[in-house]
Amino acid sequence: xxxxxxxxxxxxxxxxxxxxxxxxxxxxxxxxxxxxxxxxxxxxxxxxxxxxxxxxxxxxxxxxxxxxxxxxxxxxxxxxxxxxxxxxxxxxxxxxxxxxxxxxxxxxxxxxxxxxxxxxxxxxxxxxxxxxxxxxxxxxxxxxxxxxxxxxxxxxxxxxxxxxxxxxxxxxxxxxxxxxxxxxxxxxxxxx
Amino acid sequence: xxxxxxxxxxxxxxxxxxxxxxxxxxxxxxxxxxxxxxxxxxxxxxxxxxxxxxxxxxxxxxxxxxxxxxxxxxxxxxxxxxxxxxxxxxxxxxxxxxxxxxxxxxxxxxxxxxxxxxxxxxxxxxxxxxxxxxxxxxxxxxxxxxxxxxxxxxxxxxxxxxxxxxxxxxxxxxxxxxxxxxx
Numbered sequence: 522x523x524x525x526x527x528x529x530x531x532x533x534x535x536x537x538x539x540x541x542x543x544x545x546x547x548x549x550x551x552x553x554x555x556x557x558x559x560x561x562x563x564x565x566x567x568x569x570x571x572x573x574x575x576x577x578x579x580x581x582x583x584x585x586x587x588x589x590x591x592x593x594x595x596x597x598x599x600x601x602x603x604x605x606x607x608x609x610x611x612x613x614x615x616x617x618x619x620x621x622x623x624x625x626x627x628x629x630x631x632x633x634x635x636x637x638x639x640x641x642x643x644x645x646x647x648x649x650x651x652x653x654x655x656x657x658x659x660x661x662x663x664x665x666x667x668x669x670x671x672x673x674x675x676x677x678x679x680x681x682x683x684x685x686x687x688x689x690x691x692x693x694x695x696x697x698x699x700x701x702x703x704x705x706x707x708x709x710x711x712x713x
Numbered sequence: 714x715x716x717x718x719x720x721x722x723x724x725x726x727x728x729x730x731x732x733x734x735x736x737x738x739x740x741x742x743x744x745x746x747x748x749x750x751x752x753x754x755x756x757x758x759x760x761x762x763x764x765x766x767x768x769x770x771x772x773x774x775x776x777x778x779x780x781x782x783x784x785x786x787x788x789x790x791x792x793x794x795x796x797x798x799x800x801x802x803x804x805x806x807x808x809x810x811x812x813x814x815x816x817x818x819x820x821x822x823x824x825x826x827x828x829x830x831x832x833x834x835x836x837x838x839x840x841x842x843x844x845x846x847x848x849x850x851x852x853x854x855x856x857x858x859x860x861x862x863x864x865x866x867x868x869x870x871x872x873x874x875x876x877x878x879x880x881x882x883x884x885x886x887x888x889x890x891x892x893x894x895x896x
Contacts, residue, residue, distance in 0.1 A: 556789075618806060618807050621796060624789075624896065
C-alpha cells in the first residue's frame, strides 16, 4: 500500500494513510464574506435555508447550517449562499502554496479547489473551531467574538476589549468571521 | 659641439624615439588585447527590470520563471498584508506576493494584475508587478553593492544596484525574499 504523509496542523499531527483512502468525498460549497468555501458535507447535519430571502439583494446570513465537527458539540453556522454539493477526488483539490499554508491552516483552511473560474477554500470546522477556541479575541457583551478586524472596528460595544478568559465556560459562544458573514454559535441545545 | 657630436646625438634621439614608439605601440596592442580578453571572459548576468508600486527593481533572470498575463487574485481570509491571495497558473495554485508592503510604493488595487513568477530552490511564488521594463544582459561587475542608506526591509531584501537608463535600480534578492515571507 502506498502511503502518504499529511501534515494536518502545526501541532505535529501526522497520519500515514493510503492516498486513495479518503476519496471521493462530498463537500458543500457556499459563499460568505466575498469568499468561496467548501466544507465536508459529513460535518453538516442540517441545512436551513427557510430564511433565505430571494426577493432582496441582501443575501447575507440567510442560510444556516448545523454542523457537528466531531468535537462533541453542535454549532449553528450562518453563511451566505449554498452553491452546490459535489463529489471530489484527489485530482480536484490542491494544497495551499507553501508560504500561505501556515497562515491558512491556523484558521482551519486546509486546501483549495479551483472550479468554475473560482478558487474554493476548503474549511474543516473541526480545526477552525479548535483554533478559535485557542485564540483570544475581542469580546462583546453578547459573548460574540469579533475575529476579523473589520468587525472589531465596526463593533459599538465598549467592552469589546475584554477577553475570552472572562467568559463563563458554560456560556454559548459566538464567533463572527469573514467580514461578518459567517457566524458560528455553539448550539448544543435541541438543535438537531 | 663638433659635427660628429651632433650626428651622434641625432642618432641617439632617433634610436630613443624608435624604442619609445615600439614600446608605445606594444603597450597599445597589449591594452587592446587585454581589453578583448576581459570583454569575452567577464561573466554576464541576465536581469529582468520591472516596476512594482511605481518603483523600478531588477531581479536575476535565473530566478524568474515566467511573466504571466494579467489575471485575478483570489483572496484568502486572515493572510498578512503582503499576501493578497492566490493565483491560478494553468490549474496550479500559486501565491501572489505584494513586495510594496516591504519596499514601499503604492499598488493600484485592480481586479487583474500582472504577475512575475519567481522560483529559487524550494521557494516559488508570483510577485505582483506594474509592468516589465526590460530584460538585459550586463557584466557581473556592473552589479554594485546596495546603497548603505537603505534601512528596514529594503536593507534585507535588496542585494545590490545597477544602472539602467541613467537610473539606479535596486536588485531584489529572491532568496532573501523567500526567507522573509516563509513562516
